[in-house]
Amino acid sequence: MTLTNRQYFGWFFLAAATLFACLLNYALRVHLRRAELVSGAALLGVILLLTLFNARKKLPFLPLLRASTWMQVHIYAGLLSCVLFVLHAGWKLPQGGLEASLAVLFYLVAASGIAGLALSRWVPSHLTVLGENVIFERIPALRATLRREVEEMVLASVAKSQSSTIADFYEMKLRHYFSKSRHLWYHLASSGRPLFKLLSEVQALDRYLNAEERAIMTRIVERIHAKNNLDYQQARQGLLKAWLFVHIPLTYSMILLATVHGFLAWKLS
Amino acid sequence: MTDQEVGRIMQIPLFRQMDATRFPVNTSLHDILLNDGRLRRFKAGDIIVRQGDYGNSAFIVLSGSARVILDKLTDAGVGHHEPVRKSFSGALAQLWRNSRLPEVRHLSDRAPLSDGQNDFISQSDAVFVQDINAIVKGKKSVDLPEGELFGEIAALSRTPRTTTVIAGADSEMLEIRWQGLREIRLRAPEFKAYVDRLYREHSLKNHLRETPMFRYLNDATLEIVAAATEFLTFGNFEWYAAYSKIREASASERIHEEPVVAHQGHYPNGVYLVRSGFARLSEAYNNVERTVSYLGRGQTFGFEEVAWNWKEKRDMPFRRTLRAVGYVDVLFVPTAILEQHVFPSLPASELPRPQKPRADRGWSAASLHPKISTKMMEFIVEQRFINGTAAMIIDMDRCTRCDDCVRACAATHNNNPRFLRHGPIEDGFMIANACMHCQDPVCMIGCPTGAIHRDSADGRVLINDLTCIGCATCANSCPYNNIQMVTARATDGRPYYDKASNQPIQKAAKCDLCATQITGPACANACPHDALVRMDMRIVDKLADWMDQR
Numbered sequence: 001m002t003l004t005n006r007q008y009f010g011w012f013f014l015a016a017a018t019l020f021a022c023l024l025n026y027a028l029r030v031h032l033r034r035a036e037l038v039s040g041a042a043l044l045g046v047i048l049l050l051t052l053f054n055a056r057k058k059l060p061f062l063p064l065l066r067a068s069t070w071m072q073v074h075i076y077a078g079l080l081s082c083v084l085f086v087l088h089a090g091w092k093l094p095q096g097g098l099e100a101s102l103a104v105l106f107y108l109v110a111a112s113g114i115a116g117l118a119l120s121r122w123v124p125s126h127l128t129v130l131g132e133n134v135i136f137e138r139i140p141a142l143r144a145t146l147r148r149e150v151e152e153m154v155l156a157s158v159a160k161s162q163s164s165t166i167a168d169f170y171e172m173k174l175r176h177y178f179s180k181s182r183h184l185w186y187h188l189a190s191s192g193r194p195l196f197k198l199l200s201e202v203q204a205l206d207r208y209l210n211a212e213e214r215a216i217m218t219r220i221v222e223r224i225h226a227k228n229n230l231d232y233q234q235a236r237q238g239l240l241k242a243w244l245f246v247h248i249p250l251t252y253s254m255i256l257l258a259t260v261h262g263f264l265a266w267k268l269s
Numbered sequence: 270m271t272d273q274e275v276g277r278i279m280q281i282p283l284f285r286q287m288d289a290t291r292f293p294v295n296t297s298l299h300d301i302l303l304n305d306g307r308l309r310r311f312k313a314g315d316i317i318v319r320q321g322d323y324g325n326s327a328f329i330v331l332s333g334s335a336r337v338i339l340d341k342l343t344d345a346g347v348g349h350h351e352p353v354r355k356s357f358s359g360a361l362a363q364l365w366r367n368s369r370l371p372e373v374r375h376l377s378d379r380a381p382l383s384d385g386q387n388d389f390i391s392q393s394d395a396v397f398v399q400d401i402n403a404i405v406k407g408k409k410s411v412d413l414p415e416g417e418l419f420g421e422i423a424a425l426s427r428t429p430r431t432t433t434v435i436a437g438a439d440s441e442m443l444e445i446r447w448q449g450l451r452e453i454r455l456r457a458p459e460f461k462a463y464v465d466r467l468y469r470e471h472s473l474k475n476h477l478r479e480t481p482m483f484r485y486l487n488d489a490t491l492e493i494v495a496a497a498t499e500f501l502t503f504g505n506f507e508w509y510a511a512y513s514k515i516r517e518a519s520a521s522e523r524i525h526e527e528p529v530v531a532h533q534g535h536y537p538n539g540v541y542l543v544r545s546g547f548a549r550l551s552e553a554y555n556n557v558e559r560t561v562s563y564l565g566r567g568q569t570f571g572f573e574e575v576a577w578n579w580k581e582k583r584d585m586p587f588r589r590t591l592r593a594v595g596y597v598d599v600l601f602v603p604t605a606i607l608e609q610h611v612f613p614s615l616p617a618s619e620l621p622r623p624q625k626p627r628a629d630r631g632w633s634a635a636s637l638h639p640k641i642s643t644k645m646m647e648f649i650v651e652q653r654f655i656n657g658t659a660a661m662i663i664d665m666d667r668c669t670r671c672d673d674c675v676r677a678c679a680a681t682h683n684n685n686p687r688f689l690r691h692g693p694i695e696d697g698f699m700i701a702n703a704c705m706h707c708q709d710p711v712c713m714i715g716c717p718t719g720a721i722h723r724d725s726a727d728g729r730v731l732i733n734d735l736t737c738i739g740c741a742t743c744a745n746s747c748p749y750n751n752i753q754m755v756t757a758r759a760t761d762g763r764p765y766y767d768k769a770s771n772q773p774i775q776k777a778a779k780c781d782l783c784a785t786q787i788t789g790p791a792c793a794n795a796c797p798h799d800a801l802v803r804m805d806m807r808i809v810d811k812l813a814d815w816m817d818q819r
Contacts (some may be wrong), residue, residue: 060677060791067673071797114318120669120798128665135691136670238670264689 009075018083025087039088044258046081052076059109060230063179078113085110090159112247123236126190136237139181139230146223147178147253148228153223157216165208166216173201174220178227187235195228271434275302278443281416283329287457296452301686305449305748311436319793320419320433323713325351325447327421330413335438337419338433348617350725352731362788363680370762371685372452372645372755374734376774395658405435420473421464423452427506427545427709429723439532440581447506459808466691469495475785476600482572485614493610498599499710504710507793508595509711512653523651527592530570530599534586545653546597546709550589550637550643557591560647562637563655565708565807573621579608584765588659594650595709643749648695649806653748657705658728659803661688661792662819667800668698676747677795678780685755698816703792704751707732708807712743712752721777724784731781739775754781 010083021042028035053074066071083107094100127133150170154229156165176182183194202221209217272277272565278284284298291781292298306332311317317335318324320342328335333691343351355363413419414436423430445453447606473495474626476481483491505511506526515523530541533553543564550570551558562572570591578585602611612620638646654660670690679688689704710730711719720737732743744752754763762774783790793801804812 057673057676057795060362060680060795061355061356061363061788062359062787065787066793067795067797068799113526124669124800125666125697126693127670132700133691133694237670240671 006072010072014076014079017080021080021087023083034269036088037265040262040265041085043081043084043088044262046077046084047251047255047258050081051078051255064138067158069253078110081228082110087194098257101188102254102257105250105257109247109250111256112243112250116243116247119240123240127233129234134230134233136234136241139234143178143181143227143230146227148255150178150220150223151175153220157213160216161210161211161212163210165205166213166220168203169201174224175196177224181231181233181234187232188239198224270303270306270308271301271481274308275299275306278302278306278331281329281331283418283460284792285417286459289458291458293397294553298453298456299390301449301452302443302445302812305446305452306318307444309442309444311440311442313436313438313440315436315438316394316719317434317442318423318430318432319719319722320430321725322716322719323427323710323723324420324423324430325427326747327418327424327443327447327450328434328444328446329418330415331441331443332415333587334415334437335417335419335442336405336410336435336437337413338405338408338410338435342404342433344407352781353514354787355785357787367680368684370758370760371679372758372776372778373760373762374683374757374765374776375760376757376765383401384539398626405433410518416743418463419449425454425464425467425502427596441766444451450575451502452588458524464667465500468500472582473600475499476542479567480569482540482569482611482619485616486611490610490614494602494606497606499596499603500544500597500600502596502597503792504593504672506596509746512748516652520647520651521557524549524592528589530593530597531587533590535586537571537578537585537587537604538574539601540575540601541591542602543569544598544600547653548597548670549592549650551593552589553739559643560650561589561643562646562651562809563594564591566676568756575604575607576615576621577614577743578604579612594655595599638809640817641809642696645696645698645745648693652693652700654700655706655806656709657700657804658708658808659790660705660806661701661703661780662802662815663690663699663701664697664800665694665699668699668797668799669800671797672799673795673797674792677791681783681786681791682778682781685778687753688751691767696816697819702749704730704747705749705806706780706782712747714746715742715744716740729782729784730779731784732777732779734776737776739777741775741777752777754778757817 021039025035025039028038053070056067056070089099089103093102150235154167154170158164177198186192199221202224203219205217206214279299279302285300287297287298292301295661309328311333313333318326320338345698353439420430420600422428422432424445437513450464474491477495477498478492483494485744486494516524527549530548531537533551543566545566548564548570549560550564551560552563571587574585574587576585640653649655675686675690678688689697690701692699692701706729708724712722713723713730717740718736720733720735721730721743722733731773739754741754744754754775755778757776758764766772767774788794790803793803802815804815806812
């Protein structure tokens with residue numbers, strides 16, 4: 001992996017800011033000053049800066065730098081906030097109820113942020129390589145279309161061949177498969193086991209089919225693959241969206257508690 | 270037109286002088302006029318053609334007169350919309366001023382609606398009628414009398430109209446489509462000579478002067494080169510009509526449908542300069558051809574071979590085949606003229622370096638641009654994305670499908686995004702369904718009000734919402750399906766209805782590259798992962814660099 005100029009700058013900024021924060025913290029402690037107040041204020045400031053990224057997204061019509069620049073700032077300032085948190089609270093969980101809750105919230109926000117960053121780097125290439133690209137919001141409609149097509153084929157097979165073999169198989173195995181999104185955890189783990197299992201059932205059915213039914217079954221198998229791709233896309237794209245539903249509410253909860261904590265610390269000091 | 274009307278038109282001097290026997294029986298001059306011509310009547314002051322519009326027809330004055338406005342008019346003067354960039358406060362005000370409903374417009378002053386009522390206005394109320402007489406007052410103009418032809422250069426070469434022409438008096442005009450013009454030019458040498466003379470007089474020397482290899486020539490020599498230059502057109506101007514069918518054909522069928530301009534292995538009898546349209550550069554590869562690059566307006570083919578042969582006294586043939594993609598309009602300068610007048614004037618540094626035969630570096634390195642794979646090159650040419658000056662490319666390996674680009678577009682465009690994050694993908698790059706602001710903007714052909722136009726300042730293709738009458742000509746012409754028809758709505762969300770037809774009022778909507786925003790394209794600015802870019806596909810090296818950095 002090669003680093004771009006932007007990444008060099010980001011790591012340099014992070015290293016310099018970390019060094020500065022550590023030296024300042026050390027100097028304040030040596031001179032018996034309230035180092036916690038300074039590190040806490042700095043931490044709150046950085047956290048507020050991090051939340052501005054979301055505000056930037058709501059104002060696309062203002063010249064507030066590119067969102068990709070904000071993203072880079074968000075990543076490196078997020079890492080800096082972890083450094084500031086350690087300087088402020090140490091490595092142990094604080095004693096008080098408010099402080100402990102705040103610390104846990106910070107751990108969760110930081111962990112979900114790092115997880116989100118990892119997902120945003122890892123999942124897109126999988127979506128591109130492994131499946132046809134579909135828009136997330138369209139997936140239910142596309143799935144409904146597939147289901148309707150398969151049901152029409154099943155009915156046509158009964159009418160054409162005067163045989164219920166495919167219809168019975170549909171009732172037993174495929175109705176459930178096509179009815180909604182399936183095998184979420186397998187898709188998240190990139191496992192093709194459920195598809196393989198279903199296709200082996202189709203293969204076992206083959207000996208009971210005549211030529212006409214076999215042709216219909218071939219077309220149904222194409223839909224099985226298409227449905228599998230939709231499920232895969234829904235699972236992976238859903239994951240890319242879902243982590244934000246953890247990260248953002250936790251962030252706002254944390255800011256609320258941090259404000260209360262800051263106010264109390266200021267009053268009591 | 271009726272047979273009687275065609276008979277009447279055949280009597281005007283331009284057609285009377287033509288030798289009817291030169292036309293085949295199944296494509297007689299009479300039939301050409303019958304099928305490709307139509308009579309149009311204009312009142313004094315009516316606009317016949319607008320400066321900057323793309324036309325596919327020429328006009329002959331049958332009665333009355335046509336007034337050519339020689340001075341340039343402003344975009345607003347000819348009914349085009351000059352986008353005004355918002356101020357910072359204006360941009361900020363969108364936060365509270367923008368409607369939460371999609372496609373809200375203020376088309377008419379009206380009383381508040383009672384529940385269940387629809388808002389009826391006349392479609393024509395929405396059209397801004399130009400006071401053309403006031404606009405052209407004081408401008409230099411020349412009147413074309415009966416029998417004169419105008420608009421043929423723009424029609425035959427698919428270039429923008431250079432002037433605005435209005436009816437000088439109540440007039441009758443014959444409008445001939447480009448197909449008819451081309452057929453007549455092919456069969457009637459006097460007509461060809463007439464059209465070529467007009468082009469030589471008005472445009473050719475400027476075009477040659479813009480070409481690097483001619484820039485050292487003095488006026489007299491340039492005159493000689495211009496006199497020897499031939500005008501050639503290959504392919505079909507209306508390529509967009511057959512485009513969807515062609516896409517379904519196999520790759521080898523598609524490439525063989527494209528007319529050959531110059532063959533690989535043939536003697537290089539001259540240099541081709543692309544005047545408009547696009548061409549594919551391909552090399553023979555076993556039994557097929559593979560695409561190595563593409564050429565657009567202003568680029569040349571054959572220069573290296575001809576110059577190298579002259580310099581080294583060799584007989585190097587054309588190393589590649591040149592084919593018209595859709596259509597291509599070229600200028601052909603013969604080898605003899607180049608050897609006599611052009612190459613001696615060129616400094617040694619501008620002559621090609623020694624040519625080594627390209628070693629066969631295998632399948633993937635066939636492209637002339639090493640950073641672009643062969644399949645990507647084939648994809649760009651096959652899908653005609655070479656037409657785009659601002660194509661939306663998304664790196665799907667970086668795109669997290671967050672739709673921030675879509676939301677940003679909606680926030681800056683009437684709460685309705687002007688593109689679809691969807692489109693063909695090759696090598697992990699998607700060309701999304703967003704207006705590409707094409708070099709050859711076929712959407713502009715046939716717009717009855719000139720509402721869709723190219724911005725004279727930066728070349729963007731824009732739609733004037735006020736003069737768009739919702740006829741969908743542009744949306745139907747766009748071969749990439751990048752223009753949508755939307756229903757105009759009042760502030761309460763109910764559609765406006767046309768008084769005459771009782772149908773909801775439609776407007777054409779497409780990407781305008783955020784012409785009125787101070788940020789530039791909101792889509793590209795809003796992408797947190799640097800996955801989306803607006804790319805000029807004519808600059809292959811820039812495209813190659815961007816793809817290589819991914």
